[in-house]
Amino acid sequence: MAEPTPPVAIIMGSQSDWATMRHAADTLRELGIAFDARIVSAHRTPDRMVDFAKGAKAAGFKVIIAGAGGAAHLPGMTASLTPLPVFGVPVESKALSGQDSLLSIVQMPGGIPVGTLAIGKAGAINAALLAAAVLALSDDDLAERLDAWRGRLSAAVAERPKDDA
Numbered sequence: 001m002a003e004p005t006p007p008v009a010i011i012m013g014s015q016s017d018w019a020t021m022r023h024a025a026d027t028l029r030e031l032g033i034a035f036d037a038r039i040v041s042a043h044r045t046p047d048r049m050v051d052f053a054k055g056a057k058a059a060g061f062k063v064i065i066a067g068a069g070g071a072a073h074l075p076g077m078t079a080s081l082t083p084l085p086v087f088g089v090p091v092e093s094k095a096l097s098g099q100d101s102l103l104s105i106v107q108m109p110g111g112i113p114v115g116t117l118a119i120g121k122a123g124a125i126n127a128a129l130l131a132a133a134v135l136a137l138s139d140d141d142l143a144e145r146l147d148a149w150r151g152r153l154s155a156a157v158a159e160r161p162k163d164d165a
């Protein structure tokens with residue numbers, strides 16, 4: 001029998017984005033959320049992007065995390081082709097340090113939302129946590145795992161700074 005579609009799709013414009021987007025994958029793994037990671041470029045593989053985005057909901061995905069850098073059209077174009085929530089991660093570009101990625105993703109026209117995260121690793125981690133929060137609305141076990149994850153985050157913060165840390 002075929003594997004069921006996981007709830008989260010992580011898509012990215014290039015193999016070079018994986019160094020950033022793997023932090024989203026790692027966070028989903030920590031939370032016990034299955035995902036499928038794919039390279040889907042708005043510019044180099046536009047037909048792949050259209051096929052993926054148009055079919056994502058019917059395929060069974062619930063949330064899409066889309067990372068891209070530079071002229072980062074993937075999150076917005078994907079959002080224009082699916083009713084699923086899309087979280088966009090601006091990948092840090094070499095030329096403009098991800099400012100280009102951020103502005104390309106965040107400045108969507110009214111009507112087609114992309115939930116835009118911070119540039120780079122923090123954005124990838126937070127995209128996974130937002131995806132988890134959405135899924136946790138209808139999954140009590142996941143809600144508990146998410147609470148525990150946040151509890152561990154707080155517990156790991158020392159009350160006072162150390163000289164040798």
Ligand code: RP5
Pocket residue numbers: 012013014015016017041043067068069070071091
């Ligand atoms: C974008 O161009 C990708 O999302 C990537 O961040 C950037 C550079 O891609 P490569 O030239 O490294 O493949 O489409």
